Amino acid sequence: MAKLGDVSLHIEKESESHKVEATMYAVEKGEPFTDHVAKRPSEFSLSGYILSDNWEGDFKQLITMMEKGEITRYVGKMVAQDVIITDIQGEHGSEVKNGASLRISLRRIRFTQTAWIKSPPKTKPNVKPVTNSGKKMTVQKTPPKSSAVYHIIKKGDTYWGLSKKYGSSIQQLRSWNKWSDRSIPIGGKARVK
Structure with a gap:
C-alpha cells in the first residue's frame, strides 16, 4: 500500500532516476571536453493498481493534481517529497473489476530562497509646503480607481x-x-x- 497525496495505491514497482547534464565540445584530436555539469531533478516511476470503490474519483483526482502542477508527496517503499506528477497512464481491463492498472511518473521540484530584501521606507525632507494663496482654485477630478488585482x-x-x-x-x-x-x-x- 502506498500513498500519492491523499490517494491510496497498490504499487508493484518503484524506480528512480538521477541524472546530470554535461556539456561537450569537440576537439581536433581525442575525446571531447566537458566544462560544465548540471544536476537534473530526480524522477520517479511507479506502476501498480488503483483499487477502491471510488477508484474513478481517485483517478480523476490524480489527473487534476497533474494538470494543476500540484506539489505533493509520495510514500511507498521509497519516499519522495516535493514532487509533481508529470505523466499518468491508465489501463482498464477485465482482470481488475474495482480499479485500473496505472503507471505514474513523478519529478522532484526544488524551491529556492529569495535574495530579495525589503528596503527601509524613504523619509521625506522637511520642506515648507507651497500655498495657493491669491491663486484661482481649480477643481480637480479624482483619477479613476485602478482595477488592478x-x-x-x-x-x-x-x-x-x-x-x-x-x-x-x-x-x-x-x-x-x-x-x-x-x-x-x-x-x-x-x-x-
Missing part, C-alpha cells in the same frame, strides 16, 4: 501557477512584476490582473 506571493508560487489561477498571461505577469522566474520574492505583492 494583487496577490501576496507564497512559497511555491510561480508565474505559471498565477497565470492558471488568475487568467493573465505569463508574459503579462512578467512585465507587471519585473521579477525573473527564479527570483519571485516570498511575501512580495505581485500584480496578477
Whole structure:
C-alpha cells in the first residue's frame, strides 16, 4: 500500500532516476571536453493498481493534481517529497473489476530562497509646503480607481501557477512584476490582473 497525496495505491514497482547534464565540445584530436555539469531533478516511476470503490474519483483526482502542477508527496517503499506528477497512464481491463492498472511518473521540484530584501521606507525632507494663496482654485477630478488585482506571493508560487489561477498571461505577469522566474520574492505583492 502506498500513498500519492491523499490517494491510496497498490504499487508493484518503484524506480528512480538521477541524472546530470554535461556539456561537450569537440576537439581536433581525442575525446571531447566537458566544462560544465548540471544536476537534473530526480524522477520517479511507479506502476501498480488503483483499487477502491471510488477508484474513478481517485483517478480523476490524480489527473487534476497533474494538470494543476500540484506539489505533493509520495510514500511507498521509497519516499519522495516535493514532487509533481508529470505523466499518468491508465489501463482498464477485465482482470481488475474495482480499479485500473496505472503507471505514474513523478519529478522532484526544488524551491529556492529569495535574495530579495525589503528596503527601509524613504523619509521625506522637511520642506515648507507651497500655498495657493491669491491663486484661482481649480477643481480637480479624482483619477479613476485602478482595477488592478494583487496577490501576496507564497512559497511555491510561480508565474505559471498565477497565470492558471488568475487568467493573465505569463508574459503579462512578467512585465507587471519585473521579477525573473527564479527570483519571485516570498511575501512580495505581485500584480496578477
